[in-house]
Amino acid sequence: AQSVTQLDSQVPVFEEAPVELRCNYSSSVSVYLFWYVQYPNQGLQLLLKYLSGSTLVKGINGFEAEFNKSQTSFHLRKPSVHISDTAEYFCAVGRGGGNKLTFGTGTQLKVEL
Amino acid sequence: SQTIHQWPATLVQPVGSPLSLECTVEGTSNPNLYWYRQAAGRGLQLLFYSVGIGQISSEVPQNLSASRPQDRQFILSSKKLLLSDSGFYLCASGTNYEQYFGPGTRLTVT
Numbered sequence: 157a158q159s160v161t162q163l164d165s166q167v168p169v170f171e172e173a174p175v176e177l178r179c180n181y182s183s184s185v186s187v188y189l190f191w192y193v194q195y196p197n198q199g200l201q202l203l204l205k206y207l208s209g210s211t212l213v214k215g216i217n218g219f220e221a222e223f224n225k226s227q228t229s230f231h232l233r234k235p236s237v238h239i240s241d242t243a244e245y246f247c248a249v250g251r252g253g254g255n256k257l258t259f260g261t262g263t264q265l266k267v268e269l
Numbered sequence: 270s271q272t273i274h275q276w277p278a279t280l281v282q283p284v285g286s287p288l289s290l291e292c293t294v295e296g297t298s299n300p301n302l303y304w305y306r307q308a309a310g311r312g313l314q315l316l317f318y319s320v321g322i323g324q325i326s327s328e329v330p331q332n333l334s335a336s337r338p339q340d341r342q343f344i345l346s347s348k349k350l351l352l353s354d355s356g357f358y359l360c361a362s363g364t365n366y367e368q369y370f371g372p373g374t375r376l377t378v379t
Contacts, residue, residue, distance in 0.1 A: 188366045199273070199359055199370035200313075207366075246312065250366035255301050257368060261312040 158183040158251040162260035170268055171239055177232040177263045179221075179247030188250030189230040190257065191221055195243045203245070206230065217241070242267045271296040273371035275360050281377045288333075288347040290374050292360030295341070302343040303361040303368065304335055313359065319343060350378045 163178040181189060188207050192200040204215025211223040221232045230247060244264050248257040272295040282288060294300055301320050305313040315328045317335035325335050332351050336344045343360055355378045361368040 190366070192370075197373070197375070199275075199372045200361075200368075201370070202367065205367060255363060255366045255368075256303070256315060256318060257366060258315075259313040 158185075158249045158258050160247050160249050160258055160260040162247055162263050164263050165261070166264045166266065168266045168268060169237055172236050174235050175233065175237050175241075175265065177245050177247075177265065179230045179232065179260060181228055181230060181247075181249045183228075183249055183251075187223075187225075189221075189223060190248040190250070191215065191219070191230075191232050192246045192248060192259075193217075193243050194246065194262075200246065203232070237265070237267050239267050239269070241265060271300070271362055271369040273360055273362055273369055275358075275371035275374055277374060278372065279375045279377075281379060282350050283379055284352055285349050288345070288350055288354070288376070290345040290358055290360075290376075292343040292345075292371055293341055294343075294362045297341075297362065297364075299340060300362040300364060302337060303363070304343065304345050305359040305361065307357040307359060307373075317345070352378050354378050 159182045161180045169175045190205045191203040193203050194200045203219050204213045206213050206223045214220045219234050244262045246262050247260040251258050274293045303318045304316045307313050319325050319337045333347050358374045360371040
């Protein structure tokens with residue numbers, strides 16, 4: 157069965173510093189991986205996705221992620237964060253019939269001045 | 270692109286009362302539809318999904334039910350709410366694993 161582990165529940169970072177949010181997955185079949193962002197009291201917005209092809213995936217708002225099959229990881233990175241990036245970030249893996257997703261427990265990114 | 274509408278945005282209901290949350294989708298046809306519940310620090314839990322009108326699959330046993338009376342309408346219901354039903358409910362629509370989410374409904378059961 158597919159599962160996702162987000163290793164950090166909270167990540168504080170100063171504005172304009174780089175950030176990495178970690179995600180490890182477990183899957184016995186073809187892997188489809190996603191990162192979503194959630195701002196307070198809102199729904200989730202898709203940041204980027206890996207379905208196949210290049211292991212480096214670029215998304216919206218300057219974020220990117222790298223699919224690493226040997227380490228079963230899909231870490232999210234941004235070279236320089238902004239205050240507006242403060243939000244909760246969820247990693248997800250596709251599973252089973254119905255195109256379902258299994259989500260991690262989320263990482264709260266807090267960008268400080 | 271798809272737009273997901275959910276209402277109401279917030280809801281406070283007493284224990285034992287009924288529930289009906291509605292979700293409608295614009296900008297696509299024959300999508301897969303999903304209901305999630307989000308509790309603080311616990312990520313998103315998939316409650317129900319539907320691949321077509323009248324086709325509902327439940328992921329977890331619970332006090333809730335779902336229905337899909339039209340292609341782009343998904344309803345979450347309960348006959349009698351429990352305190353444990355409190356949470357943030359999200360509707361999503363998608364194909365090929367890519368899901369678009371609505372703004373959510375914050376339900377507080379008192």
